[in-house]
Each structure stands twice: as structure tokens, then as C-alpha cells.
Amino acid sequence: MLAHGSVLVRFRKEPYDTVLLKPGEMLEFAPGTAPILHKAVDSLSISAWRQQRFVFSNTPLDQAIQQIEDFYNCTITVKDSSLLRYRITASVTAPPVQELETVLAGILNMKVSRKGDVLEIVGAQQ
Secondary structure, eight states: OOOSSOEEEOOSSTTOOOEEEOTTEEEEOOTTOOOOEEEEOOHHHHHGGGGTEEEEEEEEHHHHHHHHHHHHTOEEEESSGGGGGOEEEEEEEOOOGGGHHHHHHHHHTEEEEEETTEEEEEEEOO
């Protein structure tokens, strides 16, 4: 994701076209896969990690989980895959990893349990 300036991305091999990235755009690419993903994004949400914050605006749970896993280098599982369609709108300072279970449960209004190094989102709080 680009915050400032512009970047011209050229690929060594075909079939990928040259891409000009501008502020507020992102490029996602994995070798051996096609096509590349070039789109406008909410730069505030994506760059919030630099301020130790999570900003979610109608964000699907699976995308929020990916951001949290990347930030904490942890694993989060979801017991019921239908929960992945759940959307989150929240802005929160990233808590210490020891408090992540409690903070996630509060944001999601779901039960979150810890099993060793893995957090599991179980479902609605009872």
C-alpha cells in the first residue's frame, strides 16, 4: 500500500503489465499466480498499525483476523466458518498481546478462548 509519492512497478516476466501505484492504492501479487490485484484502499485502516492501532470500517472478520495475526505474529482460528462473514467497525489501540483475548471478545461481542498460542473465536457471547 502506498501512502505518499508514486511507484512504477515492472515485472521481469510476462504476462504482467507495468503498474503505476499512487497514494491510497495497493498492489497484491504472489509469484506464480495471476492476476495481480491493483485497487484503491482505505489507507488509514491499513497504515494504522504504525500508530499501534487497528481501524476497521465494515471490515470482514477474515480480513481483520489477517491484520491482527500479522501485527502480533499469532494464529487466530474461527470455530464456525460462517462467522467469517461478520463485519467489524471499530477503532482501538492495539492491546498488549496478553490482553488480546479480552479485547477481541469485547470488540466482536463473541467468546474468544486461548488454547496455547492460538486464539479461537468461538461464537456469540452467552
